[in-house]
Amino acid sequence: MKPSLLSGIRIYQYMAQALPEKATEEWRALLAENNIPASRVNTLDDLFDDPQLKASGLFVKREHRTEGCYIEVAAPSTFFRRKSTAAASSANDRPAHRRVESGTLNFFQ
Secondary structure: OHHHHHHHHHHHHHHHHHHHHOOOHHHHHHHHOOOOOOOOOOOHHHOOHHEEEEOOOOOOEEEEEEOEEEEOOOOEEEEEEOOOOHHHHHHHHHEEEEEEEEOOOOOOO
């Protein structure tokens, strides 16, 4: 095995032992103090409470007529050619960064 690969494996083994010793926020503070970029890794359950995802409207509560309440993942963007009454009202309900109000899209120009 290459020494560089072995070093990487050893680092991951060490991290697997060391990381549980502190809470996530403790690690983030310690790393920030030392100018080491780091970010929280969310679990699937964390995503529903993520401020960025809430603000973007990614999760939409829906009601199914036979299955009941469920959460739908919204489309990341919306494309439409002209503003019909239905398209305009649903598009304007979305945050501006998720609206595309251009004419036809031609990727081969």
